[in-house]
Amino acid sequence: MKLDANIPSGSLGQKWSSHKSSIRLVSPANKRNIDVVVVGTGLAGSSAAASLAEMGYNVKAFCFQDSPRRAHSIAAQGGINAAKNYQNDGDSVYRLFYDTIKGGDYRSREANVYRLAEVSANIIDQCVAQGVPFARDYGGLLDNRSFGGVQVSRTFYAKGQTGQQLLLGAYSALNRQISKGNVKMYNRHEMMDVVVEGGKARGIIARNLTTGEIERHGAHAVLLCTGGYGNVFFLSTNAMGSNGSAAWKAHRRGAMFANPCFTQIHPTCIPQSGEYQSKLTLMSESLRNDGRIWVPKDKKDAEAIREGKLKPTDLPEEKRDYYLERRYPAFGNLVPRDVASRAAKERCDEGFGVNATGQAVYLDFSSAIERYGKTEANQLGITNPSKEKIIELGEKVVASKYGNLFEMYDKIKDVNPYKSPMMIYPAVHYTMGGLWVDYNLMTNVPGMYALGEANFSDHGANRLGASALMQGLADGYFVAPYTVGDYLADEIRTGAIDTNSEAFEKAEADVVERIDNLINSNGTRSVDSFHRALGKIMWDKCGMARNAEGLKEAMTEIKALREEFWKDVKVPGRKDMYNPELDKAGRVADFLELGELMCLDALTREESCGGHFREEYQTEEGEAMRDDENFAFVSCWKYNDEPSKAELVKEELTFENVELKTRSYK
Amino acid sequence: MNLTLKVWRQNGPDDKGHMEIYPVKDINPDMSFLEMMDVLNEELISEGKDPIAFDHDCREGICGMCSMFINGEPHGPERRTTTCQLHMRSFKDGDTIVVEPWRSAAFPVIKDLAVDRAAFDRIQQAGGYVSVNTSGNTIDANAIPVPKQNADKAFNAATCIGCGACVAACKNSSAMLFVSAKVSQYALLPQGKVEAKERVRKMVNQMDLEGFGNCTNTGACEAECPVGISLENIARMNREYLSASLSSAE
Ligand SMILES: Cc1cc2nc3c(=O)[nH]c(=O)nc-3n(C[C@H](O)[C@H](O)[C@H](O)COP(=O)(O)OP(=O)(O)OC[C@H]3O[C@@H](n4cnc5c(N)ncnc54)[C@H](O)[C@@H]3O)c2cc1C
Numbered sequence: 001m002k003l004d005a006n007i008p009s010g011s012l013g014q015k016w017s018s019h020k021s022s023i024r025l026v027s028p029a030n031k032r033n034i035d036v037v038v039v040g041t042g043l044a045g046s047s048a049a050a051s052l053a054e055m056g057y058n059v060k061a062f063c064f065q066d067s068p069r070r071a072h073s074i075a076a077q078g079g080i081n082a083a084k085n086y087q088n089d090g091d092s093v094y095r096l097f098y099d100t101i102k103g104g105d106y107r108s109r110e111a112n113v114y115r116l117a118e119v120s121a122n123i124i125d126q127c128v129a130q131g132v133p134f135a136r137d138y139g140g141l142l143d144n145r146s147f148g149g150v151q152v153s154r155t156f157y158a159k160g161q162t163g164q165q166l167l168l169g170a171y172s173a174l175n176r177q178i179s180k181g182n183v184k185m186y187n188r189h190e191m192m193d194v195v196v197e198g199g200k201a202r203g204i205i206a207r208n209l210t211t212g213e214i215e216r217h218g219a220h221a222v223l224l225c226t227g228g229y230g231n232v233f234f235l236s237t238n239a240m241g242s243n244g245s246a247a248w249k250a251h252r253r254g255a256m257f258a259n260p261c262f263t264q265i266h267p268t269c270i271p272q273s274g275e276y277q278s279k280l281t282l283m284s285e286s287l288r289n290d291g292r293i294w295v296p297k298d299k300k301d302a303e304a305i306r307e308g309k310l311k312p313t314d315l316p317e318e319k320r321d322y323y324l325e326r327r328y329p330a331f332g333n334l335v336p337r338d339v340a341s342r343a344a345k346e347r348c349d350e351g352f353g354v355n356a357t358g359q360a361v362y363l364d365f366s367s368a369i370e371r372y373g374k375t376e377a378n379q380l381g382i383t384n385p386s387k388e389k390i391i392e393l394g395e396k397v398v399a400s401k402y403g404n405l406f407e408m409y410d411k412i413k414d415v416n417p418y419k420s421p422m423m424i425y426p427a428v429h430y431t432m433g434g435l436w437v438d439y440n441l442m443t444n445v446p447g448m449y450a451l452g453e454a455n456f457s458d459h460g461a462n463r464l465g466a467s468a469l470m471q472g473l474a475d476g477y478f479v480a481p482y483t484v485g486d487y488l489a490d491e492i493r494t495g496a497i498d499t500n501s502e503a504f505e506k507a508e509a510d511v512v513e514r515i516d517n518l519i520n521s522n523g524t525r526s527v528d529s530f531h532r533a534l535g536k537i538m539w540d541k542c543g544m545a546r547n548a549e550g551l552k553e554a555m556t557e558i559k560a561l562r563e564e565f566w567k568d569v570k571v572p573g574r575k576d577m578y579n580p581e582l583d584k585a586g587r588v589a590d591f592l593e594l595g596e597l598m599c600l601d602a603l604t605r606e607e608s609c610g611g612h613f614r615e616e617y618q619t620e621e622g623e624a625m626r627d628d629e630n631f632a633f634v635s636c637w638k639y640n641d642e643p644s645k646a647e648l649v650k651e652e653l654t655f656e657n658v659e660l661k662t663r664s665y666k
Numbered sequence: 667m668n669l670t671l672k673v674w675r676q677n678g679p680d681d682k683g684h685m686e687i688y689p690v691k692d693i694n695p696d697m698s699f700l701e702m703m704d705v706l707n708e709e710l711i712s713e714g715k716d717p718i719a720f721d722h723d724c725r726e727g728i729c730g731m732c733s734m735f736i737n738g739e740p741h742g743p744e745r746r747t748t749t750c751q752l753h754m755r756s757f758k759d760g761d762t763i764v765v766e767p768w769r770s771a772a773f774p775v776i777k778d779l780a781v782d783r784a785a786f787d788r789i790q791q792a793g794g795y796v797s798v799n800t801s802g803n804t805i806d807a808n809a810i811p812v813p814k815q816n817a818d819k820a821f822n823a824a825t826c827i828g829c830g831a832c833v834a835a836c837k838n839s840s841a842m843l844f845v846s847a848k849v850s851q852y853a854l855l856p857q858g859k860v861e862a863k864e865r866v867r868k869m870v871n872q873m874d875l876e877g878f879g880n881c882t883n884t885g886a887c888e889a890e891c892p893v894g895i896s897l898e899n900i901a902r903m904n905r906e907y908l909s910a911s912l913s914s915a916e
Pocket residue numbers: 039040041042043044045062063064065068070071072073074075076077078079080162163189190191192225226227228237238239242243245246282284429430451452453454465466467468469470472
């Protein structure tokens with residue numbers, strides 16, 4: 001099987017505009033007879049559903065939460081990138097493109113990434129027009145901050161609630177279309193399967209989560225905007241309901257899964273505090289603008305801190321090791337996420353960790369508070385301010401930038417981060433892998449699209465901060481609405497999709513059978529106990545560092561766990577009413593397959609790149625060793641009875657505009 | 667910590683519902699309230715009993731999904747805190763904790779502690795948007811400067827997480843704080859001004875249709891709102907509404 005990415009010809013800068021102008025259109029009269037199903041209402045789904053409805057298609061949108069506004073995008077904190085160059089610091093479309101390719105460790109497609117950078121500026125215009133309240137400076141203009149892996153300030157933000165504000169903007173556009181009757185919204189509905197008929201996606205089977213009813217929805221195109229699968233690790237920064245099921249169902253129906261092992265471990269999360277822990281909380285990367293990361297220089301001091309005999313604030317400057325500033329002077333605390341995470345793990349593995357479990361490092365704002373306090377005092381014309389005054393003023397500035405994050409930390413840890421450094425540790429955060437899509441965001445199954453975190457398209461082996469929000473909105477507002485039309489131009493004569501066909505019957509029967517198996521399995525173990533066990537295998541053997549032996553073990557263990565699950569899981573309650581345990585059971589069952597594929601992917605990628613760090617492939621200083629000669633490709637997996645038998649198809653990556661270099665942030 | 671929970675159990679919308687008592691043992695004070703509920707549910711499942719249904723997703727205080735009425739207060743005893751961000755250290759060993767769903771005719775119970783808040787969506791659909799197409803063919807984002815003070819106020823109003831605690835807190839089940847937050851956000855921004863009058867009329871109208879009660883200015887909503895949406899927004903909405911009614915009477 002060969003995969004064609006359908007990249008338009010022409011120079012990098014012209015591909016999208018010439019492609020867009022040659023895309024076929026569907027006339028307004030025909031659009032009214034075409035149905036589109038959009039699964040997911042995060043940034044990608046809400047924006048796509050609103051845009052397609054506005055263009056005249058009949059749209060049905062689905063989400064499993066009780067409102068589209070609660071999609072996981074709501075939780076994004078730090079910001080969204082755009083090549084606006086408002087700060088006049090030399091930013092440009094090309095630079096954003098280049099930073100993203102380099103940040104992704106040269107494992108993404110040039111053409112897609114360039115298009116993303118190209119449309120980024122428009123996203124900000126669009127959002128402002130919708131009334132998204134971005135942060136502004138005293139002149140009333142939009143403010144920016146920096147994120148990891150770059151040397152410009154191109155991140156737009158709304159305090160620590162950027163995702164919330166962007167999602168509410170997209171939700172408002174969606175609401176406008178719902179009120180016009182152009183979108184029919186299905187809340188508390190879960191997509192259980194995609195229906196593929198005659199080689200094309202023709203609709204979905206959904207389950208009403210409040211009544212348990214199974215529904216058939218026919219469509220001429222199905223857009224999966226269902227987010228990432230980080231929860232395969234059980235503990236992650238994702239929302240509790242985030243899952244990989246929609247993508248996995250699509251995979252089982254023929255869609256290729258690309259680079260499943262590329263997961264992002266975020267360096268700044270609140271460390272785990274106990275076995276009962278249900279999820280991990282992110283502390284936005286924006287904090288690395290002002291926070292300095294350190295551990296004690298001396299192991300003895302680290303020990304004393306762990307035992308509660310020494311306080312971090314008692315340790316003088318010269319006894320602290322600001323290890324990122326030491327190892328990567330050019331980028332310091334703002335190195336990309338994968339680099340920062342591995343560096344934290346390295347220090348903790350060496351015995352320098354600072355909490356009881358030894359798995360935490362400090363993120364310290366004292367220098368920033370002092371610096372801001374001094375500037376503020378100057379501006380206010382206070383001469384010779386006292387130390388207290390400086391700190392008071394500085395804390396105010398820090399509060400205005402990160403107030404809600406500091407509050408959140410305080411609530412969770414019961415420690416005031418203005419007075420004592422935060423403790424942080426890496427945690428699973430984002431999945432770069434996902435459904436394989438071509439330049440038009442279509443999977444290899446015609447009529448089936450994947451947008452947002454659910455696809456693999458733009459971030460290679462590591463995503464830069466503030467680029468997921470950008471990608472979600474780019475896909476939904478500006479890319480899919482055009483490219484889907486090109487496919488639908490051939491569907492104008494199809495007529496309404498018959499949901500009584502054999503394919504729908506069969507898909508529904510499969511769904512019902514599976515639900516029955518879950519609800520009738522009279523086992524002894526809770527769904528969560530299996531999920532936790534899977535998470536532990538994944539974190540230990542397919543997490544921040546991986547090796548061949550561990551991955552092979554993990555595959556055997558996951559397979560055994562999966563068999564155990566189907567024999568011994570206990571799902572309480574009924575299938576014909578609201579039953580969150582049943583919903584969860586279905587999602588965990590899919591994770592138990594996806595996890596194995598992730599390990600297989602990690603095993604076959606015999607190099608280290610981005611978030612994928614194979615211990616066998618590292619330099620003497622412990623930096624990742626990429627192998628462009630043998631691995632400059634996208635690993636695309638075709639389903640074959642079970643995960644371990646998946647077939648590998650390679651999409652070779654060609655770089656015509658950037659030179660492949662060893663990533664250096666030194 | 668050892669605690670006694672009294673939890674509202676209701677097996678579906680048509681069931682009458684009742685309180686049930688559950689002892690919980692060995693609770694770590696660093697657990698969140700929902701993690702404590704997870705522990706109880708694991709136990710119920712292992713005893714072959716029906717676990718307690720409740721809504722939650724982000725567990726970070728931002729999605730607005732969690733919604734428990736704890737000891738007579740929406741989201742429990744801490745100020746500016748959602749149920750998922752409430753930690754057990756806020757309680758004492760030996761405490762009895764009463765847990766109920768949001769109570770309002772406009773929020774029917776689905777099961778146990780989970781309620782249906784679709785009425786909030788319908789209010790937003792009635793006018794909670796700026797009528798701009800998503801084509802991106804708009805003016806440059808910096809073409810219209812917005813005074814920082816207004817931008818900040820609009821942002822504060824926009825941080826409403828749509829949880830419904832304001833309704834649950836109000837003896838009249840009024841949704842004024844929620845609706846006024848959206849009305850204010852747009853009224854404070856030049857982009858939203860154009861349709862301000864029509865918006866407030868439509869949203870208030872829908873709010874009334876959904877069966878939310880009247881506002882009698884008790885301020886309970888502001889006190890219980892987990893993100894601190896201010897009563898100032900209700901005052902602003904009243905002004906907007908008045909001016910909209912006056913202009914429609916002209
Ligand atoms: C804590 C946190 C902070 C972040 N901060 C940032 C940031 O500052 N900047 C940045 O750029 N990125 C950030 N990210 C990443 C970014 O938020 C996500 O990648 C992005 O929001 C994903 O958007 P999405 O639209 O693809 O999916 P989501 O927002 O995850 O939406 C998924 C949708 O699919 C629905 N769904 C899923 N499965 C089904 C199913 N089977 N049936 C029906 N519906 C289904 C859900 O209901 C939901 O509506 C952050 C992520 C986290 C976890």
